[in-house]
Amino acid sequence: MTSSTNQFPQLDVKLSGSNYREWSVSVKLLLDALDLTDHINDTSPPADEKKLKEWNNADRRTRGIISTSVEIDIRMQLVSFTTAQQMWAHLQKLYEQSSHAQSYAEFQEITSAHQGERSIQEFYSFMQARWRQLSIMDESLCQTCLACTCATKQTQIRDQQRLFQFIMRLRPEFEALRGQLLHRSPLPTIDAALAELIAEETRLRVLHSSSPSTPTVLAAPNQVPPEPLSSTNSFVPRKNKRNIQCKYCQLWGHHIQDCRKKKWADQQRHSPRGYPAAASTLQIEHPFNTSSNNSNLNNSTPKEPESSPQTSSAPPGSSNRDFDWTGP
Structure with a gap:
């Protein structure tokens, strides 16, 4: 007595609807190996009663192979068919066009x-x-x-x-x-x-595994963004200096950090007691202090000696202002 495995061999593919071509080829190959291909063709059953009984047994095996090689929802559509040829024609009509x-x-x-x-x-x-x-x-x-x-x-x-x-x-x-x-x-x-x-x-x-690794020097260096310029080193165009006013001396044309008056005042404040800043430093570092410069100039300029009657070369009875020298 043959086993159920031999009666109903299982395929490695089941019909799901979209794989009809692959499934149909697999079923045809299996039925051809079992000599059951006539049961899915238009071959009519034999008229002899003895052969008809054998044909019906083979047809039941063919129906079992087809029904076990499809998904369960498709299998439920095949319950009403009595021959393997009817089952095959139904599946071909439904799923062959979708290929x-x-x-x-x-x-x-x-x-x-x-x-x-x-x-x-x-x-x-x-x-x-x-x-x-x-x-x-x-x-x-x-x-x-x-x-x-x-x-x-x-x-x-x-x-x-x-x-x-x-x-x-x-x-x-x-x-x-x-x-x-x-x-x-x-x-x-x-x-x-x-x-x-x-x-x-x-x-x-x-070749790739034997080649040396890429040196790190060839790697692109990280580009560090330049540091922003500080306010002390900021460049101000000449045409825009007229719009700048110093907060220390209230003059126009420079910032407070560039103010020479403030620098001079800071230098005087930090200089040792009894040691005033040099005159040259005052002239260079404090050019805007005009009153101080003028007073220094007046003090340093030697006075002209007053004219005396003994040293004057003007004739008696006349002043230097009215003297007129005509020469010999």
Whole structure:
């Protein structure tokens, strides 16, 4: 007596609605291995009573395989059908048309795909999964077409397109090898190109790991923003000095920190007692004190000696103001 596992072998994929093509191919392969393909085709049951009983038993097995390979919500739709062919036709009618949207989604993923941080092998596995999905959704050729030269040419064109789709989405570091592959005649197969790309990836990885690390001197130095100028060192254009008034001497044209009167007063306040500042310092550091300068000048200028009657050369009876010298 056969076990239930042999009667109802389980598939590794279940129909969820969007994977009809993949599911249908898997079910067909299983039914073909069990010699049950006639039960999903339009083949009529035999008229012989003995053969009809065997056919019904095989049809029940086929229905069990189909019902256990779909999701539970889809399985509930198949309760009313009495033959495997009716179940198969119902599922085909519902979900085969939706495979076109799945094909569009696969093409969209291929178009927007890039290698990114993945290795060559990882990116190839990703692309291969997309190509496999598209192959499942393609219409299969008959056995006669598979033997002709047109099918071989069609397969070569498909492989060439896949090669282009794969190498055009690699990282820029493979640009040199990509150019070499495209300039070969005939073009290499995708398997040969994959082997060369993996070897180039290994070479670049070894070269990168053996190269010394970038010295810190080559790193861009941190740019320290310049310190703002203090008020004492601030530059004031000449044309704007007329708008500046000193808060100490109330004169226009300079700040209080540049006031020479204030500097002179501070120097006098901090000088030792009994030791006044030098006259030269007073003249240089305190040029605006005009009254003090004038008094010093008056005190330092020697007075002219008064004229006396004994030393005057003017004739008697006349003053110096009215004296007129005519000469001999």
